[in-house]
Every structure is written in C-alpha cells, then in structure tokens.
Amino acid sequence: MPRNWGNILVVTKDELIPRYYNSLSALKVEIHRYKNLPYGIKKVQKGGNGRQMYIDFDSLSKGVQDSMGDPRKMKHPLLSFFEFDAAAVRYYTDFRFDDGTPLKESFKEEYITNASVLIAAEKLRQARLTEWKKLNKTSGRGLMPSIVTDITTFNEFLPKVHNATHTLPSSQRGFDRVWKPFFQSFDIGLNFESLISGKLKNQNRKLMTDEMMDLLNDMFAGQDYKPSRTEVADQYQAFLNGQLDIINKDTAEEYDRTNPNFREMSDNSIIAWLGKWENKIGTFAKRSGDRQKLMQEFTPSHKLTKIKEAGTLISIDDRQPPFIYNENRKRAWFYMGIDLGSEAWTCWVWGKDKKGIIIDFYRQMVRNYSEWGFNLPLGLECESSLNSGFKDTFLRNGAMFDRVNIYKNRARSKAVERKFEELRYRHEKSRLGWMARPHALKEENQKSGEKEVIIPFDTIVDQSLSDIETWNNMPHSVHTDKTRWEVFCEMQNKNTQPTNWAAILPHLGKIETSSCNAGIIKFRNTTFLLGLDGEIALDDNLIRLLKYVNGKEFTIYWLDGNDGNVLKAMIYYDDIMLCDLIPQPEYSKSIHERDEQGEINRRLMNAYENTVNKFMAQRKREIDQVLIIDHRKKTLNNKFQIAGRNKYTPANNTPEEVFTDADENIYNHNTNKSTGRSWASNF
Structure with missing residues (x-):
C-alpha cells in the first residue's frame, strides 16, 4: 500500500x-x-x-x-481499522483437521482475510457506538446494518490496498450466522474455528478418535511395567466391557467407558494403530531407558561434508581413559578438543574430577593457540552438562568463538565421540589394564576373564599424552602425504579472527588489583605500559587512557602462558574493559651493549615519555597569569574596635604615622652610603 x-x-x-x-x-x-x-x-x-x-x-x-489505489482519494470507514490479524495468521497456518491434514492455501487466505475483516468491523462498531453516545443517540438500532453495508462495500477497496477479497455474507441474516459464533467469547478469545466450513471438517474426520488414541498410548507407555501391544488391546476390550477400570494418576480421574469417543475396535486394529510411527515415537520415548538408541531409531541423522580447513570447527568433550588407578576403580578424567579440519588434538587437560578442569581447559586452549601463533577456531561444538553455564558469557556467539553449538545429551552429534572410540580401540586397547565396555557388541571388545590391573595415575596420564603425540603425527585421512599436525599448521582457515580478549578475560582470566603512576603499572613483580590492540599506546590514545587511570586503582584481568609469564593482561576500570597492559620495553644503558631490539625499545620508551611531556607542556602553555581582587567582606560590621590602632581609610590606602624630629633623622639616612657588606668582605 x-x-x-x-x-x-x-x-x-x-x-x-x-x-x-x-x-x-x-x-x-x-x-x-x-x-x-x-x-x-x-x-x-x-x-x-x-x-x-x-x-x-x-x-x-x-x-x-x-x-x-491512492490513499489520498480512497475513503472508507474500515480502511483505518483493517490489518491482517497476527493471531488469525498463526491459527489458520497451524490448523490441522482431525486426521492431521492442514488447510489448503486458498482456504487459509480466505479465512485469514475474513477473520481480519471481522475484527476490523468490531473495532469500527465500537468506535461508531462511542460517537453515537456523544450525539446522545442512546439506541443502537441501525448500527449492525451499517456495519454490514460497510463490510460489503469494503470489497471495492480491499483488493487495491491489500490485494485480497473477503467472502463474508452481504445479507443481514447470513452475516449474523458468521458474526455471532466468531465473537461468542470475545472477552477471552476469538472463535477462529467457526469460520472453517463444516464440509471441510467432515471430509477430514478420523475413525480413530483423539481421546481413544490418547488412552491407548497412555496404557501402552504409562503403566508401571511395559505391556505388549497385544496386552493393551486385551485391556482396552476389558475396559469397554466393564471388567477393568483405568484411572489417571496425575488427575485421579477415572476414564468414562460410556464416552462416545471410546469406540469398539478389533484387537488387530489397536495393535496396528499402536505400531504406527506417530504413536511409537511418543510411547517408545516414554518407555525407553537408552536415549542414544532411541535417537538412532527415531531421530534423523544428518549427512555432513568433511571440514576442509583447520581452525574452522573444534569438537570437545570429556572422557575417561579405560584404566583404573586405585582399588575403588577410580578413573582419570580428561577434557579434550580436536580440530575437525586437521583431525589433530589441539587441547587437553586432566584431573581426578571433571568439574574442576573445564575452566582450565578453555584457558589451556587460549595458551596453546597463542603459543603456536594461531587464532582460535571459528566454531565450537560441545556437550551441555559442563558448558551450559557459560553460554551467556564467553561461549556466547562472537565472544571466544564465532559460533557455538551446545548439544544436550546427543552423543552422536559431536564428532569428538567417534575420535574417542578410535583412541580407545586403536591406541589404548593393547595396553595392560585396558577395560572393556560392559555391553560391547563385538566379541573382541567384550570383557575378558583376566583380573583388573591398577595403573598409577601418572602413568595413565603419560600414556594418554603419548597417544596424543602419536595421533597428531599420523597421516591425515585426506591429505595422506601430510601428518595431522602438518595439516593443522599449513591449512588454517583464512577467516579466523584474533582472540577477543575483552570478551573472555573477565570470565577466564585471573584477577589482581594495581594502580598507575606516571604511566607505569607495577604488576607481577615487573612493570607494564598502557596499550591498545597489543601495541604500546601513544599520542592521543595514551593521553585518553591516562585521564582514566593515572593515580587511580583498578582491576587487572590476566592470563598466564605455558611458561608461567603473563600471556595477556587488560585493565578493567569504571565498568569498562579499558586497555591492554604491555610489558615495559628494556634496553641497556650502555650504547655499546645495546642491540637492535634494544634500540627499538629505547625509541618506544622515548615516544611514550614524549607523549606525556608534550601534553604537560601544552597544558602549561594554556595557563595564563591572573590577578584576583577580592571584594567580599569578611565581617558583618565594625562595632568591635581596638583602641590605639591606626585605621585604614579609603581616602588613604596606606596608614599614616606622625614622626618626631628625632625619628625623622633616624629614617632619613644617606642613600649614597652603603650599609651592606661587599662580596670580598665575606671571605
């Protein structure tokens, strides 16, 4: 329009x-x-x-x-009230008949338009009734006929404005048959179903009623044991014959066998209905205790192409190497991440409790990638149990990773699970103390008759690290002439982004408090300078930062590297992740011992110092000398006086004294005669 x-x-x-x-x-x-x-x-x-x-x-x-249609020329009372109703669009789009069939598109458009016109007409009726009351027209007689006329003539404008037409009756009697059912419960909601033709409903009537199917499903999956479909069919016939009562545990209501929706049906038909996919998917989900098998049977799997470049997606999860380290059958916990493009393990941490290693895992990932000189991966896929608590912090899209997929109890969705299986059966199985799975399908993977062997915890960890080294040095599945580690180093995705330190340090970093004095920050037994984007701040940037923090106390978020030194540190002040901390450059005082890097460091420090000195000089030049004459009175009046004091008067700015002749001779000394000592007499 x-x-x-x-x-x-x-x-x-x-x-x-x-x-x-x-x-x-x-x-x-x-x-x-x-x-x-x-x-x-x-x-x-x-x-x-x-x-x-x-x-x-x-x-x-x-x-x-x-x-x-030109809205400047079109005049119709319904134009200002009409719009396609969102609730009507949702209702008719989602509507299903008893057999599950949706409305045809032509009927959807017809019913959406009709419902929207009726809603607009009701708004017009309310507005017109208000105007009539203002005109003292107490009777509403003639109101509905005027609405019917407006609705009928609205079809001349509706196609031009919204490219649609309504099919509402133009006669008063026919209109009442549509109007009243539609607004029968206007206060609690509109009866959208009343506009759907009864002929369409009869064409899509189900033989098996919803109530009957719900009861059969409840009997099949809602009992304390797992009955067969044949047993359920037999129980249903006994229920109809009055030989068996069924009570809903949630509501304590007894099902009424006289309900006409509970119809007679043969046992074979009941068994066939319970075996339909649309019923099995619910009842089996209720009865099944193995979610993974349930997903294999009912949840469609995706066919995905292999990741081509390293740094595109990393898949992470926890695992327990199949070895025990004490008499209580305790097993070590590892949390590991594999780059799916290169197939190389890029991060791993271990411990005796998996909950205590998740933060260490993400810190270690940052350390590893920074030490190797690579950006963090673009995407992450992980399980929900340990990671859901971080989804609104550093695992938010765009923080540590560009895209994060957190899967809840969906083992087959994570590629790392299949890599764990390969570690278990191709690398660890040949070792002493290897534990088989309780219900392995293949005989060679089932538990043997040998007694379990306890392996020291440190040995388990060392063997696992050895497996990672072996794995990364093995040939890549596609680029067979290169190892997995070589593919990781040489085929990095070009779209990876630099680490978003400001987004992750508040959640992964360690915390300390410090202050800034003359642009120098003492931190971790050394000194740092203010910086931006990993470089020392100079010129206007440095002055802006100094205005914030110089002479003030602030919080430092930092992370250490694999060598224990500061990998990254940032200042957090006044609810702002303000800037970086850069180690202060060092150089030899002696020019003879100063190498090329030392000369670069000297120039950086000179630039840093000169920025402050230039700003100091500029501020100094901006200061002008002023003379202040204060006319403010310090006293309310002069009622208190001390006798004998010479008084200040406005006519004579200096107090006058009267001297005697003797006094005058004392003060009128010979100006040509020096009373001071010469410089030579001081020696």
Whole structure:
C-alpha cells in the first residue's frame, strides 16, 4: 500500500514485482529509461544495505495508480481499522483437521482475510457506538446494518490496498450466522474455528478418535511395567466391557467407558494403530531407558561434508581413559578438543574430577593457540552438562568463538565421540589394564576373564599424552602425504579472527588489583605500559587512557602462558574493559651493549615519555597569569574596635604615622652610603 515518505507518496519494489513488473531487472530498466526525463517512473531512494527501494507513487502510470489505489482519494470507514490479524495468521497456518491434514492455501487466505475483516468491523462498531453516545443517540438500532453495508462495500477497496477479497455474507441474516459464533467469547478469545466450513471438517474426520488414541498410548507407555501391544488391546476390550477400570494418576480421574469417543475396535486394529510411527515415537520415548538408541531409531541423522580447513570447527568433550588407578576403580578424567579440519588434538587437560578442569581447559586452549601463533577456531561444538553455564558469557556467539553449538545429551552429534572410540580401540586397547565396555557388541571388545590391573595415575596420564603425540603425527585421512599436525599448521582457515580478549578475560582470566603512576603499572613483580590492540599506546590514545587511570586503582584481568609469564593482561576500570597492559620495553644503558631490539625499545620508551611531556607542556602553555581582587567582606560590621590602632581609610590606602624630629633623622639616612657588606668582605 502506498505510504507517506516525507512530503511524497511512495511504494516499495515488492509492491510492484511481480504484479506490475516481471522482475527487479525489468523495473530497473524502466527506471533508467526515464531517469533524465521530466516524466515516467522515478526512484526516490536507492535500495541496499538494509534500505528499501522507494518509487514515487505519482510517477507511476495512471493504470497502476488506479489498480493500487491512492490513499489520498480512497475513503472508507474500515480502511483505518483493517490489518491482517497476527493471531488469525498463526491459527489458520497451524490448523490441522482431525486426521492431521492442514488447510489448503486458498482456504487459509480466505479465512485469514475474513477473520481480519471481522475484527476490523468490531473495532469500527465500537468506535461508531462511542460517537453515537456523544450525539446522545442512546439506541443502537441501525448500527449492525451499517456495519454490514460497510463490510460489503469494503470489497471495492480491499483488493487495491491489500490485494485480497473477503467472502463474508452481504445479507443481514447470513452475516449474523458468521458474526455471532466468531465473537461468542470475545472477552477471552476469538472463535477462529467457526469460520472453517463444516464440509471441510467432515471430509477430514478420523475413525480413530483423539481421546481413544490418547488412552491407548497412555496404557501402552504409562503403566508401571511395559505391556505388549497385544496386552493393551486385551485391556482396552476389558475396559469397554466393564471388567477393568483405568484411572489417571496425575488427575485421579477415572476414564468414562460410556464416552462416545471410546469406540469398539478389533484387537488387530489397536495393535496396528499402536505400531504406527506417530504413536511409537511418543510411547517408545516414554518407555525407553537408552536415549542414544532411541535417537538412532527415531531421530534423523544428518549427512555432513568433511571440514576442509583447520581452525574452522573444534569438537570437545570429556572422557575417561579405560584404566583404573586405585582399588575403588577410580578413573582419570580428561577434557579434550580436536580440530575437525586437521583431525589433530589441539587441547587437553586432566584431573581426578571433571568439574574442576573445564575452566582450565578453555584457558589451556587460549595458551596453546597463542603459543603456536594461531587464532582460535571459528566454531565450537560441545556437550551441555559442563558448558551450559557459560553460554551467556564467553561461549556466547562472537565472544571466544564465532559460533557455538551446545548439544544436550546427543552423543552422536559431536564428532569428538567417534575420535574417542578410535583412541580407545586403536591406541589404548593393547595396553595392560585396558577395560572393556560392559555391553560391547563385538566379541573382541567384550570383557575378558583376566583380573583388573591398577595403573598409577601418572602413568595413565603419560600414556594418554603419548597417544596424543602419536595421533597428531599420523597421516591425515585426506591429505595422506601430510601428518595431522602438518595439516593443522599449513591449512588454517583464512577467516579466523584474533582472540577477543575483552570478551573472555573477565570470565577466564585471573584477577589482581594495581594502580598507575606516571604511566607505569607495577604488576607481577615487573612493570607494564598502557596499550591498545597489543601495541604500546601513544599520542592521543595514551593521553585518553591516562585521564582514566593515572593515580587511580583498578582491576587487572590476566592470563598466564605455558611458561608461567603473563600471556595477556587488560585493565578493567569504571565498568569498562579499558586497555591492554604491555610489558615495559628494556634496553641497556650502555650504547655499546645495546642491540637492535634494544634500540627499538629505547625509541618506544622515548615516544611514550614524549607523549606525556608534550601534553604537560601544552597544558602549561594554556595557563595564563591572573590577578584576583577580592571584594567580599569578611565581617558583618565594625562595632568591635581596638583602641590605639591606626585605621585604614579609603581616602588613604596606606596608614599614616606622625614622626618626631628625632625619628625623622633616624629614617632619613644617606642613600649614597652603603650599609651592606661587599662580596670580598665575606671571605
């Protein structure tokens, strides 16, 4: 529908395509043809970058204008009230008949339009009734006939404004049969179903009622034991014959066998209905105790192409190497991550409790990738149990990783699970003390008759690390002439981003408090400078940072590297992750011992110092000398006086004293005669 844009009336390209122009290119050709002519179609705003292309409505041909309708000329009482109702769109889009069949598209559009027109008519009725009351027209007689007339004439405008027509009756009697059921419970909701034709409902009636199917499913999956489908069919026949009662445990209500929805049906039919996929998927989910097997049977699996580049996606999870380290059958916990493009293990931590190693795992990942000189992976897939608590902090999309997928109890969704299986059966199985799975399918993977062997914890860890080394040095599955580690180093994804330290340090970093004095920060028994983006801040950036923190106390979030030194440190002040901390450059005081790096460090420190000195000089130059004359009175009055004091008067700014002749001789000394000692007499 045309709308106002400033002082002109405009339409979008979507309102012209494909009704009036076959394609966008055809529209652009037409616009270009009349671009420099005083007539023809004119574009008033270019589209792209989130903006709509706007076309001047008055530049369109008269036929198009008449077809679309000019809102400046169209006058109808329903125009200001009509809009497609969101609830109606959702209802008719999601509607299903008893047999599960949805509405055809033509019926959807008809019912959505009819419902929206009725809602607009009710708003018009309320507004008109209010106006009548203002005019002291107490009787509402004639109100509904006027609404029916408005609805009937609205079909002259509806196609032009919204490209739709309604099918509501034009007679008063026929309209009442639609109006009253639709608004029968207007206070609690609209009866959208009343507009659906009864013929359509009869065409889609189910032989098996919903109540009957719900009861059979409850009997099959809601009992304390697992009955067979044959048993359920037999129980249902006994229920109908009055030989068996069924009570709902949640509501304590007894099912009524006289309910007409509980129909007679043969045992074979009941067994067949219970065996249908749409029923099994619910009942088996209720009865099954093995979620993984349930997913294998009912949840569709995805066919995914192999990740081509390293750094694209890392898959992580916890595992326990199949060895015990004490008499209580305790096993070590590892948390590991594998780069799916290179198939190389890139992060691993271990401990005796898996909950205590998850934060260490992410810290170690940052350390490893930083030490190797690579950006963190673009994507992460992980399990929910240990990672869900971080989904709103550093595991939010765009923080540590560009995209994070957290799977809840879906082992087959994580590629790392299949890599763990390969570790277990191809690397660890041959070792002393290897434990078989309790219910392994293959005989060679089942438990043997040998007694369990206890392996020292440190030995288990060392063997696992050895397996990681062996794994990473093995040939890649696609690039067989390279090892997995070589593929990781040589085939990094070009779209990886530098580590977003500001987003992850508040959650993964360690915390200390320090302060800044003259641009120097003492931290971890050494000194640091203010920096931005990993470089020492200079010029305006340094002055801006010093205004924040110099002479003040602040929080430092930092992370250590594999060597124990500071890997990254940032200042957090006034609810802002403000800047980086850069180790202060060092150089030899002696020019003879100063190497090339020392000379670079000297220049950096000179630039850092000069930035502060220049700002100091600038601020000094901006200060002017001033003379302050204070006219403020310190006293309320002069009632208290001390006798004998010479008084200050405005007529004589200096106090006057009267001298005697003797006094005058004392003060009138000979100015040519020096009373001071010479410099030579001081020696």
